[in-house]
Amino acid sequence: MRVVSLVPSLTEAVAVTLPGVLVGATEWCTHPAGLDVARIGGTKNPDVPAIVALRPDLVLANEEENRAPDLAALRAAGIEVLVTEVRELPQAIRELDRALRACGASARPRWLDEAETAWLRLPPLQGRLRAVVPIWRRPWMVLGRATFAGDLLARLGVDNVYADHAERYPRVPLDELRGTRPDLVVLPDEPYRFTPDDGPEAFEAPAVLVSGRHLTWYGPSLGEAAGVLATALGR
Structure with missing residues (x-):
């Protein structure tokens, strides 16, 4: 599996969960530290020809962070693009699971379960x-x-x-x-x-x-x- 990520959050998620799967990421993808992949521009101005040249099986994107014309150009080049939508925590958990499985994960990673649990176990609040x-x-x-x-x-x-x-x-x-x-x-x-x-x-x-x-x-x-x-x- 060869994956290019146009979203810093997803870049980190894939790199931590599926080492070796990522072949490209944006300049804004700063985590995990020392990630050694091809850099293909920014989230708003990715180098589409450079992405195509990497021959990815999948490009990960987000409906808010990435521009529709760039994603359309990738699809026109025959590349599969998975677009996430994340506006609340439960949706983020679901979308992370969906994206990681599309990249080859056979099950939800432990860190995702632990993240969900951490938010579910917040202590009682004193006022707002x-x-x-x-x-x-x-x-x-x-x-x-x-x-x-x-x-x-x-x-x-x-x-x-x-x-x-x-x-x-x-x-x-x-x-x-x-x-x-x-x-x-x-x-x-x-x-x-x-x-x-x-x-x-x-x-x-x-x-x-x-x-x-x-x-x-x-x-x-x-x-x-x-x-x-x-x-x-x-x-």
Whole structure:
């Protein structure tokens, strides 16, 4: 089996579960460390001819992270493309299982079972918090409706202020963000790399810096994400 992954989460999942199956991945596929495969561009601008030249049996993609024209071009070249859709934790578990089996796994890997258990066994919550979750600045963009990260936060007792917005990643003026008077502001380090000196100063509410990999990736990091995020958020 020869697999090319266009999604960092899926790259890590396949590499950990089925060593040797991956032959290509994007430049953004940073885990596991030291992954030695052909690099075929970014998630939004993959090098389609380079992927075709790798002769993959399967390309893994995601409906949000990858562009439909690129996936159509791969299919037109005769390559099978599996596209995942992940907007909540149970869906992530199912889609990971589906993708890994398509890559040759005979059963769900142990790490996936452990990740599911870690989220099911979260301790009882003491109250709920309202949060704004920026993902970009210049312009400011935030998590909106039906996002995987928003679902994880809700499971930790942190409700996204913009969870009912018409858009999934709306642009919102900074004054409006401040005007929502959230209990906290959650700042991940990807896709925009918020840091102690770049982001928190824009808000009066307490700001919490979190790992984007733990908040937005659905893969082996899910196993530790529940504990890491709960600690960071004071839950």
